[in-house]
Amino acid sequence: MLSAPDVPVTVIRPAGRTGMPDFRELWRARDLALILAWRDVKVRYKQSLIGIAWAVLQPLLTMVVFTLIFGKFAQLPAQGLPYPVFSMLNLVPWTFLAAMFTLTAGCVLSNRMLVQKVHFPLLILPLACFLVPLIDFTFSFVVGLGITAHYDVAIQSTIVYMPLFLLMLAMTAIGLGSFLAVINVRYRDVPYVVPFLVQLWLFASGVIYAAQALPERYIDIASLNPAVGGITGFRWAVVGTPAPSHTMLALGWSSAIVIFVSGLWFYRRAEPRFADTL
């Protein structure tokens, strides 16, 4: 009864089975996604000095501590690199991953005023979490390259592959973050658990040590964590340390894709209840 060719018709019905997301609607909401991402950037860099400094200081200070403890004191091997370069090149992608994961995990809660007051494709909330960590990453990456050059370590032309490993880390962060975002809506004590999870994850991700130095039989299991392949690959791309094996890459990519798709699926399934539960 309500049909005419060129007029859009909105149909409202009970939340049924979770189908494919409406990609057309998602595409139409790209302006909003970009504006939300851009809002987070603006707010973060509003006091520009502190904003940028924080992005750089976080990995930098951690690098100093790691160098003192793991480099000087424990004398962990660093694939022939000076430990500060080794740990900085691990911490830069790691911080990117951890920041994006934390941001995504809180994305529904921090936008609850929107969720309760306007309709928009809620999938854009986790997807809009890429920008702030990416910009932070850019600054800390430049500093990381500076440190690398300072220690006379050559930067390789394979650096053009670096974005691929960044993508792998981003998919993992957004996928896992989306799981947490849903649980966050329902259980309000979860935000306190997130930093702890991040810390555990760091030890499992080859940030302090080179993943390839693990005992042979553990490497495959460790590679199921996409952070392992991502960080190893990132280091390889930038300074040419041993490349991740094909197995490590295959396992890492498969699990990154599984995490990304299933995380967003889980999110989408829970999405209709957000406004009622918040």
Add this chain to the structure above:
Amino acid sequence: MTTVVADGLSKRYRIGEYKAGYETLRDTLSHNVRRALRLEHVDHSLEEIWALEDVSFTVDEGEVVGFIGRNGAGKSTLLKILTRITPPTRGTASIRGRVGSILEVGTGFHPELTGRENTFLNGAILGMKRREIKAKFDEIVEFSGIGKFIDTPVKRYSSGMYVRLAFAVAAHLDPEVLIIDEVLAVGDYEFQQRCMGRIEDISGSGRTVLFVSHDMQAITRLCNRAYWLHHGHVAADGPAEDVVARYLQDASGAASEVVFEPDRAPGTDDVRLSGARVVDVNGETVSTVDVREPVGVEIRFEVLRDTGPLFPKIKLANDRGEVVFNAFDTTDRWRTSPEPGTYTCTAWIPPNLLNEGVIGIDVTVASLGAPTLHNHINVPSMIRFHVTDPGLGDSAKGLFTGQLRGGVRPLLDWTTEYDPAQGYETAYRTTGSSVSSDVS
């Protein structure tokens, strides 16, 4: 042509979900562990309420339709379903054309961002394209009257500026169907008039508007038709004036007198409430009161045994839920413990005090438990009545025909001094010199 069709819309909430809002993982875990260990008997029958049940309606293109009803009648739930913020539990609806909704003024405004940045942010949130906002930007700033402050972070705005900018953005939405919730409840009178004007413009240009409000004047002014929601159902629909009249009659009619059966009376072992009613000067129960007449609130309660001092108390609130005033009997009679027996107390509200509209009364029997009031009995919204103004010019409204805002509307004594000898210049100079002499 039909623009909106709603067919059997229903929404169920589980009470737990509804009340607590959220839970903690710790509680759920410990709860499940205890249940597994059978330390706790768990009743699984979660109570459910239907916030909306089987609501159907149609709206034609260009119609302005109002939705009225008390708090909790399902209006907000209906809006949330129509704007797709939450899905219905049952039923379907379809809306033809681009839908814009304003459920709140300034949704998503961020205090750290400037007026300009917030305009783009809010516009995008309301569903405008970036291009569209850019094209309308100057118009929006003009309408808001923010001027050069557009590049100041909104955290430095006064609340008035904030609301004006926020409404300006919303007012430039250009959808075919506009859904508005209680927008007029914010801002000052002038601002509200502008909102109303804007909504009239929008509806005048042939677009469809669905409008929820507690403000009956706004509903009758703006809407052709209205739906009255009551306990999640459509209680009435039809021309806006008729539906509003029926709603107000219901709100003030049957409920202006309540008498409790002795075994159902609320109270304690010491004191029991028997009833309450609204009376006129002749002692007749009335549901509608002329604003120029005094009105009495009569409370009857029984003291069963020695209780210590207590006294009757009433609280009046208007249809917007705003408290008009609290009052209790402060006479000496209540300084000592009342003898057992039945007490009938009447509080007389002077003429020309209350504002027009529906007044709900909380009836209380209280005592002074320093430093607070202690309620022995309290029945919220027990009785209601309707204050009207025939508009003959002898009330506080004079010949003004609109609605004066505020909980009360007293007829004040005004005095004026007039001196024809002094013009503006002399008056100013006199004041000026007296100020400077004060300073020196």
